[in-house]
Amino acid sequence: MGLIVKTTARVTIPLIGIFGSYIVMHGHLTPGGGFQGGATIAGAGILFLIAFGLGEMKKRYNKNLYSALEGLGGLAFLGVAMLGMSVAFFYNTLWHNGPVLNGKPGTLLSAGFLPIMNLAVGLKVFTGLVSALTAIALWRRWKG
Amino acid sequence: MNCEAILPYLIIVPLFGAFSMPIINLAGRKAREAWAVIISGITLLIGSAVFYAVYENGPILYTLGAKSPLGQGVSFPVRIVWEVDLLSALMVLMVTLVAFLAVVYSLGYMKHDTGLDKYYTLILVLELGMLGIAITGDLFNFYVFLEIMSIASYALVAFRNDTWEGIEAGIKYMFTGSIASSLVLLGIALLYGEYGTLTMGYLAVKLAQNPTVVAKVALAFFIAGLLFKSGASPVHMWLADAHPAAPSSISAMLSGLVIKIGGVYALARILFSIYGASVGMKTVGWIIILFACITLIVGNAMAVIQTDMKRLLAYSSVGQIGYILLGLGIGLAAYGSRTGDIALAGAVYHTFNHALMKALLFLIAGAVIHELGTRNLNELSGLAKTMPKTTFAFLIGAAAIIGMPPLNGFASKWLIYESSAIFNPVLGAIAIIGTAFCTAAYVRVIYTFFGRPSERVMTAKDPEASMLWPMTILVLAIIVMGLFPWQISDKVMIPAAKALENQLGYIATLMGGA
Numbered sequence: 001m002g003l004i005v006k007t008t009a010r011v012t013i014p015l016i017g018i019f020g021s022y023i024v025m026h027g028h029l030t031p032g033g034g035f036q037g038g039a040t041i042a043g044a045g046i047l048f049l050i051a052f053g054l055g056e057m058k059k060r061y062n063k064n065l066y067s068a069l070e071g072l073g074g075l076a077f078l079g080v081a082m083l084g085m086s087v088a089f090f091y092n093t094l095w096h097n098g099p100v101l102n103g104k105p106g107t108l109l110s111a112g113f114l115p116i117m118n119l120a121v122g123l124k125v126f127t128g129l130v131s132a133l134t135a136i137a138l139w140r141r142w143k144g
Numbered sequence: 145m146n147c148e149a150i151l152p153y154l155i156i157v158p159l160f161g162a163f164s165m166p167i168i169n170l171a172g173r174k175a176r177e178a179w180a181v182i183i184s185g186i187t188l189l190i191g192s193a194v195f196y197a198v199y200e201n202g203p204i205l206y207t208l209g210a211k212s213p214l215g216q217g218v219s220f221p222v223r224i225v226w227e228v229d230l231l232s233a234l235m236v237l238m239v240t241l242v243a244f245l246a247v248v249y250s251l252g253y254m255k256h257d258t259g260l261d262k263y264y265t266l267i268l269v270l271e272l273g274m275l276g277i278a279i280t281g282d283l284f285n286f287y288v289f290l291e292i293m294s295i296a297s298y299a300l301v302a303f304r305n306d307t308w309e310g311i312e313a314g315i316k317y318m319f320t321g322s323i324a325s326s327l328v329l330l331g332i333a334l335l336y337g338e339y340g341t342l343t344m345g346y347l348a349v350k351l352a353q354n355p356t357v358v359a360k361v362a363l364a365f366f367i368a369g370l371l372f373k374s375g376a377s378p379v380h381m382w383l384a385d386a387h388p389a390a391p392s393s394i395s396a397m398l399s400g401l402v403i404k405i406g407g408v409y410a411l412a413r414i415l416f417s418i419y420g421a422s423v424g425m426k427t428v429g430w431i432i433i434l435f436a437c438i439t440l441i442v443g444n445a446m447a448v449i450q451t452d453m454k455r456l457l458a459y460s461s462v463g464q465i466g467y468i469l470l471g472l473g474i475g476l477a478a479y480g481s482r483t484g485d486i487a488l489a490g491a492v493y494h495t496f497n498h499a500l501m502k503a504l505l506f507l508i509a510g511a512v513i514h515e516l517g518t519r520n521l522n523e524l525s526g527l528a529k530t531m532p533k534t535t536f537a538f539l540i541g542a543a544a545i546i547g548m549p550p551l552n553g554f555a556s557k558w559l560i561y562e563s564s565a566i567f568n569p570v571l572g573a574i575a576i577i578g579t580a581f582c583t584a585a586y587v588r589v590i591y592t593f594f595g596r597p598s599e600r601v602m603t604a605k606d607p608e609a610s611m612l613w614p615m616t617i618l619v620l621a622i623i624v625m626g627l628f629p630w631q632i633s634d635k636v637m638i639p640a641a642k643a644l645e646n647q648l649g650y651i652a653t654l655m656g657g658a
Contacts, residue, residue: 067166067261074163082156089152090209 001051009051016044020122027118028111034121041122042129054137061134066127073124080113080120148204150197151226153190154236154279157183158272162265169261177251180264184240184247187271191240198233199636203643203653205281213343213654221343227281227653229643231492234636235278235409238496241621242400242503243271245614246393252610253393253510263303270296270397274405281654283332283342283418286410290328293406294321294373297398301390313389317382324372324379331365334358344418345654348647351422363423366414367431374407376469377439380462384446387458388519392510395454399461400503404495408468412491412644415476420647429477436473437574440466444581448588453519454509456585457502460545463582464498467491470575471560474567475641483566488641490559493633497544497552497625504541504618508534511607511615516600521589526597530604535593537615542586544622547579552622555629556637 001009023030024037049057084091094101095112103109161183168179198204206226207213215222228236247267254260273293280286298321302314336342338358339350351359375383383403387395415428443462450456471491478484511534512527513519528535544551547558557579565572606612625632643649 064166064170068170071163071166075160075167078156078159078163085152088207088210089156092209 001053005051009047013044013048016047017041020044020126024118024122025108025115027122028114029106029108034118035125037118038122038125039129041126042133045126045130046133049133049137057134057137061130063131066131070124070127070131073120073122073127076120077117077124080116083113148197148206150190150193151204151206151228151279152208154187154194154240154275155272157187157190158268158275161187162268162272165261165265165268173260176261176264180247180268181244181251183268184244184271187275188240188244191236191275194228195233195237198228198230203227203229203649205653205656206279212656214656220341221346221654224285225281225343225345225654226279226285227345227650228279229650229653230636230640231409231412231644232278234492234496234640235405236275238499239271239274239278239401239405242499243267243274243397245503245507245617246397249396249507249510249611249614250391250393252608253514254391257304257391259303263300266296266300266303267394267397270300270402274401277405277410281344283335283344283347285342286344286413287325287329287332290373290406290410291325293402294325297386297394297402300394301386301398303391303394304389307389309385309389313382313385317386320372320379320382324369327365327369327372331362331369334362334365338362343654344413345651348418348420348422348651351418355422359419360423363414363419363428367411367428370407370411370414371435372407373403374411374469375403375439375462375465376407376435377442377462377466378435380439380443383462384455384458387461387506388452388454392454392506392513395458395510396503396506399458399506400499403461403465404468404499408465408472408491408495412472415472416644417647417650420645425476425479429473429475429479432469432473432476433571434473436466436469437571438466439463439469440574440578441581444578444585447585448581450585451521453512453521453524453589454506455519456521456589457505457509460505460582460585461498461502463578464494464502464545466578467557467560467575468494468498470564470571474563474571475645478563478567479645483563485638485641485645486559487563487567488644489633489638490556490563492640492644493556493559493637494553496637497556497622500618500621500625501541501544501553504537504615504622505545507611507615507618508538508541511611514607514611515604518600521592523598523600525592525595525601527593527601527604529597530601531606533606533612534615537619538593539590540619540622542590544626546583546586550623550626552625552629554626555633559633 020037020040023032023040024034027033081090084093092112101109101112169176208224210223213221213223213225270293273289273296276289277286280289298314298318301317302310304310338356339347341347372379387399440463443459443466447456447459447463468491471487475484475488544553547553561572561575564575
């Protein structure tokens, strides 16, 4: 892409990333959440891929790392779902018993395991979408 | 240990295995294979424990997120529930057993392929989706698990994406399968809009109080979508492409499990547990019977003319689904009578038996392809000479699927024949014609195997241990189940069919007797 696009991308990628993180972190307070925020951040990744090209992306993208992070997002989700296993699967023990994330409803540190789940889903969606798009971009050639 | 406390681990363990697979994979090939075997082995243990608990103590209700499914201060369920009666428990046992064997088999069978970390992740996700369908008591939860299962199987059918047939079958399966899934989703949306609840048991209560046209439209969508998933006849074409194109361990799971859990079991659950009291059972039963008869004839007749071994087995699966649907349809149409009970027990029994024998047959087909590199039956003559153990296993599997008396297929088919002949002699005759075709197809294959060895098979030998053991276990299971057919039928299958018919019991389990 041209100079203007690259420069604009340099400015907007951090903004998109920050906005996406905001959506993920405030998933329990405002519209949006893990999926929406994760997809927004993945939009930043895709903008990087398009603006700077596949060559730059190849240097910065590590398949194993992204794959492992995606698994980690799932594991974190499963892990917090199991925290209240003594009562039931998905029992929100952080909200009922603390120690953290049981603040006043409406504040950032409330809603029990929901913020953690949003972060986990956001991580999973971001890494998954970026991996998928990069894999498609890396597809060998047009003609067989 | 509290017997319902183990139920969530049926979901947690395969989910944990699938999520941690990308991380375990960093440790190399051996670690990844060991991990897949360990996870599916633990799932098998949990599945057996769940089956045992349900068999001993009756149905299990598990609520996600709290102790009770009912909301605070209200008398209706607000949470997702998992409800496992004897039929679900039987399905759980079947899924975990065949999935474990398929994973073990993959160690040898898939070792020449690449991208195997994805393969093992997908196979665990497929198992997870099927277990979820079997245990869930929530309609939307059911849809989510149905999609998990379907999407994992689309990806696995097209796993060998360097072959043209893998891609072709995958695309066909995915396009048509997504439409079928969306029909199910549309049915769920209609029911939710009309009745405002998604819990199966409570929905049954609401439906009985106020049966509407919307509910019937939704039922039509469910039947259409789920008959597609089970590979019933007018919409069986994806199956005949998908099963040959998939890796054989996956064909075994698709044919043994996916079409039964996602199709027949889900259909039975929705028809009996949700719609049981509120629609004309006779009409619905006859609709199912109609499709069952078409499926029986088309599937088995098409199996006779195939020259591709896996395609033959795929059409035979369509034919056997016809038997299961026939039993289910008669169970609906003759609801409450002795004939209906027997037909339903036969359908349940045949579901379990067919999972074992079709898994065995596909694993054998995989071994043959692995050794010889061809699926064309015309090139496989004389296989008995060079692959005696495999041929023997095929002989057992084929005899069981035809319904030879000392093997397990006999009892289940007998129950279906008997009940269909009592219910309506024409249906009995159709079932027998189907079996005649089926016998013709398998005798042809066996005849080929015992022919004069062709040049191609001279260099073949029996497969390695990791591929031979799953076959051995399935052969043993088929023979042992064949030795005690009526005991199994009386102790497990008839109670399972009764549990399915007992809609009031299903609702009472949900509402906690309140």
